Amino acid sequence: MPYQFWMTLTNGPSFIAATFYYTFNGGAWSRTEGKNWLNYNVQECEWGETTGDAKNVCNAEGQFLGLSIEGTPGFVGVGMPPEIILLSSLESLKLFTLEWAGQIADLMPPLLAQLPLHTLFLQRNE
Amino acid sequence: MLFLHFYYLQLCVSNLNTFVMAWAGLGTIPVEIGAMTALESLLIYGNDITGALPESLCSLPLLRTLQVDCLKIDCPATCNCICKDPTEKDPEEVIPATATPTIAQIDAGTPAPTVDGYLFGMPEFSLTALTNPVSPQANAYEWLSGHPAIGSMPEWRMHQLFALGKSIAIEVPRILSC
Numbered sequence: 001m002p003y004q005f006w007m008t009l010t011n012g013p014s015f016i017a018a019t020f021y022y023t024f025n026g027g028a029w030s031r032t033e034g035k036n037w038l039n040y041n042v043q044e045c046e047w048g049e050t051t052g053d054a055k056n057v058c059n060a061e062g063q064f065l066g067l068s069i070e071g072t073p074g075f076v077g078v079g080m081p082p083e084i085i086l087l088s089s090l091e092s093l094k095l096f097t098l099e100w101a102g103q104i105a106d107l108m109p110p111l112l113a114q115l116p117l118h119t120l121f122l123q124r125n126e
Numbered sequence: 127m128l129f130l131h132f133y134y135l136q137l138c139v140s141n142l143n144t145f146v147m148a149w150a151g152l153g154t155i156p157v158e159i160g161a162m163t164a165l166e167s168l169l170i171y172g173n174d175i176t177g178a179l180p181e182s183l184c185s186l187p188l189l190r191t192l193q194v195d196c197l198k199i200d201c202p203a204t205c206n207c208i209c210k211d212p213t214e215k216d217p218e219e220v221i222p223a224t225a226t227p228t229i230a231q232i233d234a235g236t237p238a239p240t241v242d243g244y245l246f247g248m249p250e251f252s253l254t255a256l257t258n259p260v261s262p263q264a265n266a267y268e269w270l271s272g273h274p275a276i277g278s279m280p281e282w283r284m285h286q287l288f289a290l291g292k293s294i295a296i297e298v299p300r301i302l303s304c
Contacts, residue, residue, distance in 0.1 A: 015263075019263050020262075022262035038269055040274060081255075081263070082252075083252060
């Protein structure tokens with residue numbers, strides 16, 4: 001029997017988006033509660049806010065262009081999962097985490113700079 | 127592209143008879159393709175590939191089906207290219223229905239996956255994180271694994287869910303001899 005071989009390059013943001021959800025304590029989010037995060041039947045891009053600046057945005061191929069991550073009072077961010085760099089079309093990243101365990105710049109993956117980001121929204125309480 | 131080149135080297139391409147690169151987001155045709163002497167079908171359309179096909183590709187002895195996007199790719203006169211409309215976006219359709227491939231893990235220099243074959247294509251940092259059962263990645267993986275349709279969805283969809291970013295979904299026999 002001849003060997004079968006096929007190959008495709010996919011955009012499978014499910015794992016990446018879910019990783020963000022767990023990294024930033026998505027179970028405690030309130031604004032997006034009930035708004036489809038981790039809903040198997042909803043495209044990842046439709047997770048979270050449905051309108052406004054914090055809405056996720058994707059292109060026609062389903063690649064994230066804009067990703068918005070809600071914050072939770074009392075949650076302390078310890079870093080950005082390196083999977084962020086796999087969202088190779090990401091232009092806008094908004095993190096509403098208020099507290100970080102160190103200098104934000106130290107908590108970002110160095111390869112973040114290779115993304116075509118034009119908006120990086122970070123918030124913190126001083 | 128880095129991944130692709132890497133796997134060509136791993137495969138040594140001697141036993142492949144169908145190679146689907148449609149809609150793979152590729153920009154160039156790797157020259158190694160001309161060494162796939164058992165190749166019977168090659169589909170390259172919907173890519174960003176431009177330029178001429180390598181002449182060596184056209185002289186492969188068993189190549190019967192060569193589908194390209196003729197608007198982008200210059201097909202040499204010696205090649206019997208079939209022009210493919212790039213708006214038809216169903217590369218999985220060309221896979222013979224009789225094929226019952228399994229998702230194989232190739233020893234491609236990455237750590238041995240610890241959960242199952244759907245980890246194939248994940249970058250090393252994700253695989254490393256998955257070894258920690260309380261990592262966000264492990265939680266994400268567990269969530270994905272609980273997908274109610276996971277037993278009935280086609281393989282390519284599973285790859286879409288589990289493979290990351292622009293990683294490659296691939297099905298090959300475990301034994302690869304060069």
